[in-house]
Amino acid sequence: MTTMAADAGAYEAVFDAALAADERIEPRDWMPDEYRTSLIRQIAQHAHSEIIGIQPEANWITRAPSLRRKAILMAKVQDEAGHGLYLYSAVETLGARREDLLDKLHTGRQKYSSIFNYPTLTWADVGAIGWLVDGAAITNQVPLCRCSYGPYARAMVRICKEESFHQRQGYELLLALSRGTEAQRAMAQDAVDRWWWPSLMMFGPPDDESAHSAQSMAWKIKRHSNDELRQRFVDICVPQAESLGLTLPDPELRWNEERGHYDFGPIDWAEFREVLRGNGPCNAQRISQRRRAHEEGAWVREAAAAYAAKHGEARS
Numbered sequence: 001m002t003t004m005a006a007d008a009g010a011y012e013a014v015f016d017a018a019l020a021a022d023e024r025i026e027p028r029d030w031m032p033d034e035y036r037t038s039l040i041r042q043i044a045q046h047a048h049s050e051i052i053g054i055q056p057e058a059n060w061i062t063r064a065p066s067l068r069r070k071a072i073l074m075a076k077v078q079d080e081a082g083h084g085l086y087l088y089s090a091v092e093t094l095g096a097r098r099e100d101l102l103d104k105l106h107t108g109r110q111k112y113s114s115i116f117n118y119p120t121l122t123w124a125d126v127g128a129i130g131w132l133v134d135g136a137a138i139t140n141q142v143p144l145c146r147c148s149y150g151p152y153a154r155a156m157v158r159i160c161k162e163e164s165f166h167q168r169q170g171y172e173l174l175l176a177l178s179r180g181t182e183a184q185r186a187m188a189q190d191a192v193d194r195w196w197w198p199s200l201m202m203f204g205p206p207d208d209e210s211a212h213s214a215q216s217m218a219w220k221i222k223r224h225s226n227d228e229l230r231q232r233f234v235d236i237c238v239p240q241a242e243s244l245g246l247t248l249p250d251p252e253l254r255w256n257e258e259r260g261h262y263d264f265g266p267i268d269w270a271e272f273r274e275v276l277r278g279n280g281p282c283n284a285q286r287i288s289q290r291r292r293a294h295e296e297g298a299w300v301r302e303a304a305a306a307y308a309a310k311h312g313e314a315r316s
């Protein structure tokens, strides 16, 4: 064995032992290339989702029905931009360059969550996104606070706290509509009907089709499979829908005493695959708007770089 091969073996043993002991892997630690690449893939996709996720909700800032609702929505959207910043910073600790990641997003070489390719047709959609989309995000992301990669896990702690507020504001918004006029209640129900199934798709493909789950779970990046988290989310939502006075659009939804979980109907995976292929209702609009925002923000990036260079703060 060459010295280099012996070194790599020793490093790998340290990495494996750290994972086995549930210790965190930090940026300067040795890690397998595939672990690094998979983390860059997942965290970049997550960061892109946060900033693309701004679009459907920001759409309603100018049309919020009261000053209070407008202030709440603006704060939420600002939080999402902040989540993007934490996550791009986390992915940079793995050696990825932010410009490259954004370029990959803008040219369709990296994904963002399928959920943000659906339109926000009414004010109630802001409530449905908060309740269901942020609710699904929390269910998926709380276990990521225990992810083996330190910077990602730490970013998730703060993100989850903020997402909890978002989920509550969505629930409270829908409750107000559901207890309002008949037209308001109908608007809330229609929004829940449209967002329910896409929210279940957020958890990713079924376990037997999930390309990355087994390896990601072995590396303790993911702690639960896509289907486990999806089931957990359904179980949480059913009683909440009842207290909201709204129904979920699934005639097969019923409590299964033996499993101790709610059974639910089949998910339209053909629709999910179409959205991932770029053929969802809003894919083209989301990307063109993102590209335009990036181009229009060029002067800010140039000014910041010039300022940093002048004050000796330029990053290598």
Ligand code: BYC
Pocket: 041, 042, 045, 046, 047, 049, 050, 053, 054, 080, 111, 112, 113, 114, 115, 133, 134, 137, 140, 201, 202, 203, 204, 205, 209, 210, 211, 212, 213, 216, 222, 226, 276
């Ligand atoms: N949309 O092997 P799999 C939020 C891709 S919430 C698009 O199971 P993995 C927010 C997957 O990337 C949303 N693509 O993958 C909330 C892979 O393709 P690649 C963001 C999806 O990684 C409110 C392929 O399908 N959250 O930010 O083991 C307001 C096979 O899947 C989706 C996160 O990103 C999807 N729904 O599991 C604002 C959480 N699902 O990469 C913002 C972190 C799967 O081979 N991410 N794909 O080309 C994760 O937990 C995991 O990456 C996933 C997928 C559970 C999403």
